[in-house]
Amino acid sequence: MHHTTRVICPVCSADHFTLKYQATYEYSYRIDGNAPGLNNTNELLPYMYDQREQKDAKQSIECKICGTNYPCYFDKWTEGITPKMIQEAIASAYKSQQ
DSSP states (O other), rough: OOOOOOOOOTTTTOOOOOEEEEEEEEEEBBBOOOBTTOOSOOOSTOOOOOOOEEEEEEEEEEETTTOOOEEEEESSTTTTTHHHHHHHHHHHHHHHHH
């Protein structure tokens, strides 16, 4: 049985990739008598929010050689993710771009 140990770009045959995860969050700060947000007393510190809500998220695998971007989705990233699974995600995205 053949096991895939390298992930190959179907466009340029390279094996150098970057997994990208882009997320958009909305941060909310309550306005109170002394400062913006219950957690801020002297200044507005962006990491001292009262509520954070994820609005959007995108994942992709990008070939570092030719720059081709393959949209994908991994709901869990564990030791169980194999090169074969990554190759299948790339192949699926490549086919959908054709």
